[in-house]
Amino acid sequence: MPTIVEVKDLKAYYHTHAYGVQRTVKAVDGITLNIPEGQVYGIAGESGCGKSTLLKVLLGAHKPPLYVVDGSVRYLFDDAQIATLSLDENTLRELRWKQVSYIPQGSMHVLNPVRRIEDIFHDFVAAHQQVSKAESTQLTRTYLRELGLPEKVMAAYPHQLSGGMRQRVTIALATILSPKLIFADEPTTALDVIVQRGVIQILKEIKRREGSTFVLITHDLGVHANLADRIAVLYAGKLVEEADSRTILKKPLHPYTKFLIQSLPRLDDRSTRVSIPGRPPALDNPPDGCRFHPRCPLAVDKCRTVDPAMVAIQPGHRVACHVVTEATEEVRHAATA
Amino acid sequence: MRQQPSSELLRVENLTKIFQIRHGFSTREFRAVDDAAFTLTAAKPEIFTIAGESGSGKTTLARMVLGMEQPSSGILQYKGRNIADLSLGEKRAWFFKEVQPVFQDPFAAFSPLKKIDHYLYETVHNYKMAKKSETDDYVNEVLQQVGLTLAEVRGRYPNELSGGQAQRMAVARALLTNPSLIVADEPVSMLDASLRMSVVNMFRDLKEQQQVSILYITHDLATAYYFADRIAVMLRGWIVEEGPVEKVLGSPLHPYTQNLKESIPQADPDHAWSSEVDLAILDTDEYTRKGCRYAGRCPHVMDVCRHTEPPNVTAQGRTVKCFLYTEEHAADAAPVQSAVDSSNH
Structure with missing residues (x-):
């Protein structure tokens, strides 16, 4: 599977000065990952783990006080290799929506409240292509029909639509120019479950139809289970585990991922679930060594001092944990001996 | 009286x-x-x-x-x-x-400007739940019910607590009375x-x-x-x-509850959805609808649902507001029910 986005040792920090105190928040700290083409790549993590910051940098939309300190992000399209971090504003503008698109969380605030949906689509398309109103309306009508949205919405104002329909219209708007790469930031959060299912349905439909690559950011592992092909788990600004979604959900190795999945309530089981002790660290002063060690029941001395690297335990399954790495090596030694 | x-x-x-x-x-x-x-x-x-x-x-x-x-x-x-x-x-x-x-x-x-224990003492004072000399003991006792201690939270501001701790504080405050x-x-x-x-x-x-x-x-x-x-x-x-x-x-009976349960995303690839859902286009349609408010989306909708409000029926140990389980429709409903079950699996 060819790679479409390549992230190497990315470090993005927030630098703030207030009242003479300098503060550095290491929101993304040394993340390396490859996003395969044509797949849905899920990024999971709790609030404050750096997933939205990572998305901003991947989109090239970072602004001070967020600075990229180190590392690189490259888009590997068929016809071009683009180093995103060194692009100027005009090139980014050319790239955005046509090649790279973004689905925001709050759909209520994205659509122009005083324009009808068809006019919003026209404004959007006309900003990127030379089209007449009739052409853009035709394009919009065809696309909405393909996605299974009712034609009624075209003449409606945003406030007349239900929340779920608004989010689906926003998704249609973000993808009407057939982008290759789509970043979705919590696209279903704050929606009702049935509406959420409808939104996931439309994302799947777009992927099937256009073959686009999705980067899906959400804290909800249930959404990942239904949509993502691969899942990367972030904790306190670092990647802790990455594998295909079945492995992450069924056979996680990192203690944090294990805890996270065990603590989810299920509809077929009422047995007691425990949550992870402690709380996520503040990112301006993260603990030394492994950032999960203060909450980890398996922590050994090494975890308190040495920061674990991502190690491929199996092909396509990377984990950053000393305990897991050592256990796997022991098994390997035993097998070879 | x-x-x-x-x-x-x-x-x-x-x-x-x-x-x-x-x-x-x-x-x-x-x-x-x-x-x-x-x-x-x-x-x-x-x-x-x-x-x-x-x-x-x-x-x-x-x-x-x-x-x-x-x-x-x-x-x-x-x-x-x-x-x-x-x-x-x-x-x-x-x-x-x-x-x-x-x-x-x-x-x-x-309030982010007030120390969080202030709310506890204020509640105890307003509702006269303890004597002044016993306030600390009483507050501590209630905090222990939610898994906190007074020593942990005394003098802290809300932003110093995690979301879980802050919610425990809110529950502790409620428990004080x-x-x-x-x-x-x-x-x-x-x-x-x-x-x-x-x-x-x-x-x-x-x-x-x-x-x-x-x-x-x-x-x-x-x-x-x-x-x-x-x-x-x-x-x-x-x-x-x-x-x-x-x-x-x-085992939900109402078609809406069935849809709701089906739509919960489960963190389990074996439970991924296979069927598709219909969404309401406009928010307000369903409040003003005559008959059953779910009739527009219900897969088992019958003629009667479109113009008459469904009664509350007691069926299988619960109350359900649906025509499918009334006596006169129960016979028609049975095959529909099994059709749902088979399509879900």
Whole structure:
């Protein structure tokens, strides 16, 4: 599977000065990952783990006080290799929506409240292509029909639509120019479950139809289970585990991922679930060594001092944990001996 | 007559809340809660869930139970007394002590400029729950019920606490008046997955150890199934299905509950969805619909559903508001039911 986005040792920090105190928040700290083409790549993590910051940098939309300190992000399209971090504003503008698109969380605030949906689509398309109103309306009508949205919405104002329909219209708007790469930031959060299912349905439909690559950011592992092909788990600004979604959900190795999945309530089981002790660290002063060690029941001395690297335990399954790495090596030694 | 002993903690009957919406000169009625009914018994504390999507009226119902909203019609009794008839003095002296709220966002519930223990002392003082010299001991005792200690939180500001701790503080504050009923409106939906279960488990312990009943308002059926005893599922102001949680969520009867349960995304690739859903296009369509409010989306819709409001039917240990389970339609419904089951698997 060819790679479409390549992230190497990315470090993005927030630098703030207030009242003479300098503060550095290491929101993304040394993340390396490859996003395969044509797949849905899920990024999971709790609030404050750096997933939205990572998305901003991947989109090239970072602004001070967020600075990229180190590392690189490259888009590997068929016809071009683009180093995103060194692009100027005009090139980014050319790239955005046509090649790279973004689905925001709050759909209520994205659509122009005083324009009808068809006019919003026209404004959007006309900003990127030379089209007449009739052409853009035709394009919009065809696309909405393909996605299974009712034609009624075209003449409606945003406030007349239900929340779920608004989010689906926003998704249609973000993808009407057939982008290759789509970043979705919590696209279903704050929606009702049935509406959420409808939104996931439309994302799947777009992927099937256009073959686009999705980067899906959400804290909800249930959404990942239904949509993502691969899942990367972030904790306190670092990647802790990455594998295909079945492995992450069924056979996680990192203690944090294990805890996270065990603590989810299920509809077929009422047995007691425990949550992870402690709380996520503040990112301006993260603990030394492994950032999960203060909450980890398996922590050994090494975890308190040495920061674990991502190690491929199996092909396509990377984990950053000393305990897991050592256990796997022991098994390997035993097998070879 | 005044303090009539009652075995009922909370009695809700034909409870309706109508909001008037004005468009220029015309006024439209909007039934946020329509003919709701359920009862909590005083003898055995329980966790009663009101589940529904946004706009189902669950928060309006909770606000009426808290006495923050006047019902338009119907009966709403707490320990045998009508909440609407209480004077402000009586509310302060008795009702507010008995029924306490916990809201969704703990950081919005506490002022960021005040130390968080201030709220505890203020509540103890206002409701005269302990003598001055015993306040610290009393506060500490209540904090321990939610898994905190006074030493941990004394002098702290809200931003120094994690979301889970702040929500525990909100619950501790509610517990200080020694209430019989806590109305918790989405108490865990702001919390991260890793902290959520600790708060949910705490509610369960409170019910068992402190004998507090909990009215749990939520959209999250998975946590409801995990710790609730009974559940009422709301749709556009109606309670469409009500009964023990194992029954209602274990094998839902109402087509809406079935759809709702099906649509919960499960963190399990073996439970991924296979079928597709229909969504309402406009938000307001369903409130004003004649007949059943789910008729527009229901896969089993019959002619009668489109013009007549469905009755409440008792079936398989729960109440369900659907024509499919009335006697005259039961015969037609049986094959439909099995068709649903086979398409789900």
